[in-house]
Amino acid sequence: MPRERSPLCLLGDLLPEADTLLEQLRMTAPGLHQFGLTGDLRRRTELVRGSVELIASADAPAPVLEAFTGALGVVEVLQREHARCTVRMGDDMRVSLRVLPEEDFAPVLHALTGSKAHLARLHALARQQGLHLSHRGLRRSQGSRLPIPDEATLYRLLGMQYIPPELREDTGEIEAALAGRLPEDLVSLEHIQGAVHAHSTWSDGRNSLEEMARSARSLGLRYLTITEHSQSAIYAGGLKVDALRRQWEEIDRLNATLPGIRLLKGIEVDILESGALDYPDSVLEQLEVVIGSIHVRHGLDEERMTRRVLQAMENPHFHILGHPTGRLLQSRAPYPLRMEAVLDKAAERGVAVEVNGNPQRLDLKDQHVRQAVQRGVRLVMSCDAHDVVGLGNLRYAVATARRGWTRREDVLNTLTADSFVSALREPRVS
Ligand SMILES: [Zn+2]
Ligand SMILES: [Zn+2]
Structure with missing residues (x-):
């Protein structure tokens, strides 16, 4: 059966x-050992091909493929061979599963994860060392195969640190x-103590x-x-200021009655066209968390848009820059912005920048995250x-941050609530 080109989908x-x-x-x-995602999905690219490739190792392929074709959501079996099967889920999602012997799992996982550019570099590197790397693993030139029980072994045999999938882009x-020199303490979801940026029925949630x-509490x-x-975001x-104050009363009441979770009083304040913020300082200074975002007037040119954001970051109560480019994947282009100037300013002023995990935004995107991390x-x-x-x-925020080489220490919401709030309020260089 010819392979159809599949459309790109959001990671989320x-x-x-x-x-x-x-x-x-x-x-x-039955008899399943290892299993996992491959390809773009495993590397957590922002857009992924609409066909999913899974792999597994097992005592025998047949019972695993049986369980696969019988899984909830499988609409149609498109193709079935001895150790491989492709099904359709929903309208157009194709998922294939390959069942392998144990010793083939890690090399195939590695080969199918990619990226192509990363693999090509590794193949060349292996050749320089008199080795041959393929989906069958590593072979010495005279033909003997080196056992690869896991990917870490493969990288070690090539003389390097283990490279997490999100970083494999050459x-x-x-x-x-x-x-x-690869960071060994990349941020992970388990490090995150609190969620930032949430709306409720008080505005458009x-x-x-x-x-x-x-x-949030049930998520740990x-x-x-x-x-x-x-x-201004009518x-x-x-929220008008009086509504904001009423919300603080509800937050106080919930914080007093709900153990195990604390709500922080924050705002996503609009950055107006002039670069001013949409509340007076006397209100902003009472908030624990101030995110500044652009929601209207996206059409400014690069110079004016950059000046607008830089100006906003001068405000002493500006803590976090929200979804910095305003892009919506597959529907709205980022607005023109000199990102390097914005990140330089953020580093200089001690302003934090958000990695927005809404799957349509992922803003900062991975390359910008890396530029941010490099600047501290x-x-x-x-x-x-x-x-x-x-x-x-x-x-998705954490996945994007990892793709930008973010370490745990680069992320403020790995801190406790008190430390997080005081880190945001650290005195600014003026
Ligand atoms: Zn928002
Ligand atoms: Zn927003």
């Missing part, structure tokens, strides 16, 4: 589906790994503050930053949740 559309399928396999497939990770708080988070829209239920800019992992499900966006 495919990853949960693929995870659910893997979880079903784990629960139901953007310097191979040189760094050879020199032992769909769940109450209490529902958001309970849900210790705090949640409530950041509604500000007064289209998004932006402090980052926050943000969910931009408009309902309880949106709290799960944190994982």
Whole structure:
């Protein structure tokens, strides 16, 4: 059967589906050993090909393929061979599963994960060392095969640090790994203590503050930053100052009655066209977390847009720059902005920058994250949740941050609530 070219999908559309399928396999497939995602999905690229390739190792392929074709959500079996099967899920999602003997799992996982550029560099490097690297693993030139029980072994045999999948893009990770300079403490979801950037029914969110708080707590988070829209954002239920004060009363009440989770009083304040913020300083200074974002007047040219953002960051109460380029993947281009100037300013002023985990935004994107980290800019992992499900966006923020080589220490919401708030308020260089 000819291979169709599949469309690009958002990471956030495919990853949960693929995870659910893997979880079903784990629960139901007899004799299953290892299993996992491959390709773009495993590297967590912002857009992924709409066909998912899974691999597994097992005692025997047939019972695993049986469990796969019988999984919930499988609509049609498109192709089935001895150790491989392709199915259709939903309208157009193609998922294939290959079942391998144990000794082939790690080399095939590595080969299917890519990227092409990363693999090409590794192949060349192996050749220089008299080795041959392929999906069958590493062979010496005289033909003997080196056992590869896991990917870490493969990188070690090539004389370098282990390279996590999110970094395998040939953007310097191979040189760094050879020199032992790859960061070993990349941020991970388990490091995140609190979620930043959440809306509730007070502005344009769909769940109450209490529902958001309970849900964040059930995810194991210790705090949640409530950041509604500000007064000019009429289209998004932006809050006048008196409404904001009433919200603080509700937050105080919830904090007094709900153990195990703390709501932080914040705002997503509009950066107006002039670069001024949409509340007076007397209001902003009372908030624990101030995210400044652009929501209207996207059409300015690069110079004016850059000046607008730089001006906003001069405000002493400006803590975090929200979704810095305003892009929406597959629907809205980023607005023109001199990102390097913005990141320089953030580093100089001690302003944090958000990695927005809404799968359509992922803003900062991975390359910009890396530029930020190189400058010592402090980052926050943000969910931009408009309902309880949106709290799960944190994982996409973390994935994007990892692709930008972010370490745990670069991320402010790895701190406790008190330390997080005081880190945001550290005195600014003026
Ligand atoms: Zn926003
Ligand atoms: Zn928002």
